[in-house]
Amino acid sequence: MEKKNSCCKVCVTGGAGYIGSWLVKKLLEKQYTVHATLKNLKDESKVGLLRSLPNANSTRLVLFEADIYNPDEFEKAIQGCEFVFHVATPMHHSVGSNKYKNVTEAAVASAKSIAKFCAKSGTVRRLIYTASVVAASPIKDCGSGFMDFMDETLWTPLNVSFPYCDLHKDYLQSKTLTEQEILSYGHQKIGGGLEVVSLACGLVGGRDTLLSFTPLTVAVLISQLTNNANFYKSLKYMEELLGKIPVIHLDDVCEAHIFCMENNQPMNGRFLCASSFVSTSEIATYYLQNYPQLRPKQEYLDGPKREIKWASTKLIDKGFVYKYDINMILDDSITCARRMGDI
Ligand SMILES: NC(=O)c1ccc[n+]([C@@H]2O[C@H](COP(=O)([O-])OP(=O)(O)OC[C@H]3O[C@@H](n4cnc5c(N)ncnc54)[C@H](OP(=O)(O)O)[C@@H]3O)[C@@H](O)[C@H]2O)c1
Numbered sequence: 421m422e423k424k425n426s427c428c429k430v431c432v433t434g435g436a437g438y439i440g441s442w443l444v445k446k447l448l449e450k451q452y453t454v455h456a457t458l459k460n461l462k463d464e465s466k467v468g469l470l471r472s473l474p475n476a477n478s479t480r481l482v483l484f485e486a487d488i489y490n491p492d493e494f495e496k497a498i499q500g501c502e503f504v505f506h507v508a509t510p511m512h513h514s515v516g517s518n519k520y521k522n523v524t525e526a527a528v529a530s531a532k533s534i535a536k537f538c539a540k541s542g543t544v545r546r547l548i549y550t551a552s553v554v555a556a557s558p559i560k561d562c563g564s565g566f567m568d569f570m571d572e573t574l575w576t577p578l579n580v581s582f583p584y585c586d587l588h589k590d591y592l593q594s595k596t597l598t599e600q601e602i603l604s605y606g607h608q609k610i611g612g613g614l615e616v617v618s619l620a621c622g623l624v625g626g627r628d629t630l631l632s633f634t635p636l637t638v639a640v641l642i643s644q645l646t647n648n649a650n651f652y653k654s655l656k657y658m659e660e661l662l663g664k665i666p667v668i669h670l671d672d673v674c675e676a677h678i679f680c681m682e683n684n685q686p687m688n689g690r691f692l693c694a695s696s697f698v699s700t701s702e703i704a705t706y707y708l709q710n711y712p713q714l715r716p717k718q719e720y721l722d723g724p725k726r727e728i729k730w731a732s733t734k735l736i737d738k739g740f741v742y743k744y745d746i747n748m749i750l751d752d753s754i755t756c757a758r759r760m761g762d763i
Contacts, residue, residue, distance in 0.1 A: 429543075430681065431455040431501040433486065433494065433534070434508025436466035438635040439550060439624065443505060443674045448475040450678070455497045457486040457508065469630050489517050489526050491533035498537045498544060503681045506534050506602070507550040511591065524594040531598045535605035539614045546687065547602070548680050551620040553666045554588070554658070555596040556692060558728055566663040569731040570697070572620075572690045575600070576661070584657040592661070599690070606688040615688050617680045619735075621673050622666030622694030623658060626744075627752035629670070634760040641667070641753045644704050644720045645711065645763055656723075659700050663728040666694030669744035669752065679740045692732035696746035699723050706750055714763065 430447060434440040435456025447454050458466055461483060470476060470483065486493035488510050498504055508530075510523045520526040531549070538544035557576035558567040567574070576596055599618050606616030625641040634642075640658075643651035658665045668676075676693050704720035736742075744752070757763045 428503070429453045429455060429501045430503040430505065431457070431497050432505045432507055433457045433497070434506075435483070436463075436470055437507065438629060438631055438637070439621075439670065439673055440505075440507040441469060441630040442628065442670055443507065443677055444470060444481070445473050445630065446674050446678060448473055448480060451475075453480050453482075455482050455484060455501055457484045457494060457497045459485070459487050459508075461485040465632075473630075488530040489514050489520060491530040494530065494534050495537045498534065498541055500543055501541070502543055502545055504534065504538050504544055504547045505550065505677055505681075506531065506547060509550075509591075509594070509598075513590070522594075523590050524597055527594045527598045528601050531602045535602055535614070535616065539605065539610075539612045544614065546615040546617060546681060547605070548677055549599065549602045549616070549618045550677070551599040551618040551690070552591075552595040553620050553622050553692060553694060554592050554661060555599050556620050556690075557661050558663055559661060566726060566728055568727065569729045570662065570666070570692070571731040572692055572734055583660045584653060585661070587653060587657045603690060615686060617687050618690045619673075619676055619680060619693045620690060621676075622668040622692075622696075623655075624668055624670050624673055625749045625753035625756075626670030627755045629756060632760075634757045634762045638753045638756050639762070641703070641750065642757050642763065644700070644707055644716050645714045645754065646757070647717070655700055655703075659723065663726045664697050664699050665703075666692070666730070667696045667698060667746055667749055668694045668742075669749045672742050672744050675743070676735060676740055679735075679738075683738060685738075687738070691735045691738075693735055694730070694732075695742035695744055696749065697728070697730035698746055699725060701725060702746075703750065706747060710747075710751075711754065 484497035563580040701723035707716040
């Protein structure tokens with residue numbers, strides 16, 4: 421694999437979010453010139469967060485305003501870039517929109533436009549989409565149980581019912597249909613030679629963040645320690661959708677994105693991205709054994725113990741190495757929440 425250290429231009433949509441901002445930080449450290457998009461450039465806190473990064477002068481970090489509900493706004497940010505990371509996702513429907521009736525329509529339309537702008541740019545070689553493992557569930561189509569493996573061949577059946585299924589219905593639909601749409605541009609016929617990679621990431625935890633609060637997914641990972649019922653429901657949702665919970669460290673997520681960019685071999689298609697695949701009861705056991713002073717409740721040990729194999733090796737086969745196992749991810753997530761005053 422050839423390491424790039426030039427000032428090659430790359431675009432990051434959603435550059436001020438949890439994953440996006442850490443990715444921008446790493447790219448700047450690696451001497452890339454970054455075009456980052458934000459939904460609203462008047463949001464001083466988000467602009468300030470990126471501008472305060474080392475190397476973030478106006479030549480190396482160029483900020484663009486682009487709303488997923490107005491897909492054409494992404495074109496300027498993509499122009500002249502060699503690689504595009506599409507990280508932004510609308511979490512809630514913009515009720516004022518008369519163009520799209522829900523987040524899925526908006527997310528799919530913007531993914532389509534972004535892929536088209538990449539293909540017609542004449543400069544973009546590879547588009548890398550931050551997908552989610554929620555789109556790759558081993559749940560059976562009939563809803564009765566799980567297959568005994570999880571890998572890139574699986575697509576979540578969208579009409580299946582399971583415990584907690586109403587919780588993140590819009591997100592599940594939007595991530596699944598957007599990933600399918602964007603991957604279709606990786607075919608020669610539609611994308612005109614554009615390479616498209618989707619990185620379907622597990623639940624992200626870790627110690628560091630540029631945000632001034634505990635990131636949502638870190639709060640979900642430590643919900644058995646904070647006893648936050650809503651965040652714990654989200655953890656159970658993941659377990660009931662996927663059988664067990666794929667987890668990954670923020671640092672590994674960002675390194676995996678950069679790996680997919682810097683990999684000099686042709687790269688197309690879907691890659692699951694998680695270093696661990698664990699049950700809620702395994703997480704509870706770790707907390708009980710290692711953080712007894714935080715008094716995790718015994719009842720969290722009662723979760724299901726399913727035999728489902730993590731059978732995804734595509735990213736590792738390409739040469740990617742995960743640095744963080746589940747214990748390190750949980751330890752670091754606790755450190756993050758402690759720093760924010762949430763534990
Ligand atoms: N965290 C995880 O565990 C996890 C796991 C798998 C996949 N992912 C994926 O990773 C990506 C980033 O997630 P995150 O955890 O970093 O969440 P996040 O902090 O909430 O980031 C979401 C990003 O999307 C942007 N966004 C939301 N609505 C938008 C709109 N209407 N127009 C333009 N941008 C909009 C936000 O931009 P502004 O900041 O400018 O508002 C923000 O940068 C998402 O695609 C998510 O599905 C996350």
